[in-house]
Amino acid sequence: MSTAPRTVSTTRKPKEEVADVSSEAGGTEYLETLLGYNASRAAHTLVSHFIRGVGSFDLRTVDFSVLSVIGHWPGVTSRQLCQQLNVLPPNMVVLLRDLDKRGLIERQPHPTDRRAVGLLLSTSGKALMKKAEKAASAADLLGSTRLSSAERKNLVRLLQKIYISAA
Amino acid sequence: MSTAPRTVSTTRKPKEEVADVSSEAGGTEYLETLLGYNASRAAHTLVSHFIRGVGSFDLRTVDFSVLSVIGHWPGVTSRQLCQQLNVLPPNMVVLLRDLDKRGLIERQPHPTDRRAVGLLLSTSGKALMKKAEKAASAADLLGSTRLSSAERKNLVRLLQKIYISAA
DNA sequence: TATTGTTATACTCTATAACTATA
DNA sequence: TATAGTTATAGAGTATAACAATA
Numbered sequence: 592m593s594t595a596p597r598t599v600s601t602t603r604k605p606k607e608e609v610a611d612v613s614s615e616a617g618g619t620e621y622l623e624t625l626l627g628y629n630a631s632r633a634a635h636t637l638v639s640h641f642i643r644g645v646g647s648f649d650l651r652t653v654d655f656s657v658l659s660v661i662g663h664w665p666g667v668t669s670r671q672l673c674q675q676l677n678v679l680p681p682n683m684v685v686l687l688r689d690l691d692k693r694g695l696i697e698r699q700p701h702p703t704d705r706r707a708v709g710l711l712l713s714t715s716g717k718a719l720m721k722k723a724e725k726a727a728s729a730a731d732l733l734g735s736t737r738l739s740s741a742e743r744k745n746l747v748r749l750l751q752k753i754y755i756s757a758a
Numbered sequence: 759m760s761t762a763p764r765t766v767s768t769t770r771k772p773k774e775e776v777a778d779v780s781s782e783a784g785g786t787e788y789l790e791t792l793l794g795y796n797a798s799r800a801a802h803t804l805v806s807h808f809i810r811g812v813g814s815f816d817l818r819t820v821d822f823s824v825l826s827v828i829g830h831w832p833g834v835t836s837r838q839l840c841q842q843l844n845v846l847p848p849n850m851v852v853l854l855r856d857l858d859k860r861g862l863i864e865r866q867p868h869p870t871d872r873r874a875v876g877l878l879l880s881t882s883g884k885a886l887m888k889k890a891e892k893a894a895s896a897a898d899l900l901g902s903t904r905l906s907s908a909e910r911k912n913l914v915r916l917l918q919k920i921y922i923s924a925a
Numbered sequence: 926t927a928t929t930g931t932t933a934t935a936c937t938c939t940a941t942a943a944c945t946a947t948a
Numbered sequence: 949t950a951t952a953g954t955t956a957t958a959g960a961g962t963a964t965a966a967c968a969a970t971a
Binding site: 601616617618619620621622623624625627628629630631632633634635636637638640641652655659660661662663664667671675677705710724727728730731735737738742743745747749750751752753754 | 790819829
């Protein structure tokens with residue numbers, strides 16, 4: 592159930608090779624019946640578009656997600672980010688350290704819990720994310736140009752039906 | 759654009775914290791507008807179900823995919839698998855070596871190209887995949903129980919519209 | 926000159942154990 | 949006793965360079 596590119600083998604010749612029994616889909620005909628395979632491949636395509644569009648801001652998907660959540664939930668703690676974005680605490684530490692080094696986020700004492708630290712976007716972090724979210728949205732649309740607006744909306748709904756309230 | 763679990767922070771209290779301005783979605787409201795984010799999360803959910811259902815066969819998604827393609831395209835070469843499943847040749851080598859060690863695949867000389875090796879499922883590989891594909895299909899359905907049959911079909915169609923003929 | 930399969934290796938990502946300060 | 953943040957490190961996954969055999 593790996594993702595795959597759309598590059599198709601150039602060396603295959605339609606009829607003369609030994610094993611060309613069921614190669615219309617290049618052997619993936621079963622895999623293509625699985626939602627997991629299809630969702631993984633679509634996600635891979637969309638993430639590729641994301642990287643092309645947002646990579647110039649020097650943000651990986653996980654950096655972008657973290658900054659987006661902080662931006663939309665100012666004061667969020669590291670632990671809450673971990674839960675929301677499925678990142679383990681030790682890995683979040685280095686991630687936040689790097690974003691802090693770049694001056695994109697600020698840390699403030701948590702109002703009620705002295706163990707915790709509230710996270711905020713800095714002024715430059717806000718400016719960056721304003722541009723980055725615009726670029727991300729454009730890249731996301733570019734990755735789904737073959738979908739109508741209604742299809743896109745429907746796709747979001749169906750995908751959320753899978754991951755909301757599920758593991 | 760990372761994936762996320764559905765575990766929601768337990769420490770947040772609705773009104774008394776500093777930054778509870780826009781936390782209905784836990785800060786992910788923008789991310790949820792992106793197909794890439796939604797597809798990644800849905801894929802993560804479905805792959806989790808896959809692992810629960812197929813992991814007992816000691817097959818990762820990539821092993822399963824490779825075996826499935828070999829099964830449905832007997833005689834396929836390592837290079838063709840790489841292209842079809844987005845795995846780099848050096849990594850495919852160790853993957854195939856392990857599957858070979860386990861007796862799940864066999865290698866035969868390629869009929870026309872003496873550099874290449876054709877891959878086949880062994881008898882036990884076929885037997886394993888018969889059970890594993892059944893388990894994978896069941897797990898995939900389990901991961902999408904909230905979808906009707908029509909919705910599922912539609913979802914596959916929409917996802918393929920994204921990754922077919924796209925990068 | 927290009928391609929298949931391969932080795933060796935580096936790099937990134939993800940996961941685990943354990944510590945401190947605080948709840 | 950449990951949790952937030954952290955350190956150090958191990959392990960898995962992914963990527964690059966280079967080689968021999970063959971096209």
